[in-house]
Amino acid sequence: MKSSILLTSDEITLAVNRISLQVLEKNHSPDNLAIVGIHTCGVFIAERIREFIEQQTSRLVPYGSLDINLYRDDWSLITQNPVVKTTDISFAVEGKDVILVDDVLFTGRTIRAALDALMDYGRPRSVQLAILIDRGGRELPIQADHVGLHTTVRSNERIQVMFAENGGSDEVVLQNQNE
Secondary structure: OEEEEEEOHHHHHHHHHHHHHHHHHHHOOHHHEEEEEEOOHHHHHHHHHHHHHHHHHOOOOOEEEEOOHHHOOOHHHHOOOOOOOOOEOOOOOOOOEEEEEEEEEOOOHHHHHHHHHHHOOOOOOEEEEEEEEEOOOOOOOOOOOEEEEEOOOOOOEEEEEEOHHHOOOOEEEEEEOOO
């Protein structure tokens, strides 16, 4: 399987910082912001966005993590026994401007499931989508508000995002499944 690096560790840091600045620019004040990362890699990106915003504004930003496995419309196609992770949203979602964070946006199905799961915790004032990589190929009408990198990926290619927090090193790799 042939692979190439799409983003290095330094480029991931720049992309996350750019996304964080876009969030601050769009929302003018962080007072109503809350950040929610989708398990697994979205959680790592969300933590980094939160840290950057808190450093820039000297204000604490509510943060949570969201497991969407049981909300997916395709979970039975993936596995008969989905691995359920912890959802941890310890703040009131009601009326917040929630920044929903994931690593890769592809078909839109993960985000649809995440929106369903998030709504079980209340009705936010708005939900903005922050994505490290937008690879195209949508099956649902989902669009990111804040994007680190737009790229076009063929059907035989896969994007793998790795983080130090997950036991690897920070990098985004494009893998060709046929080679």
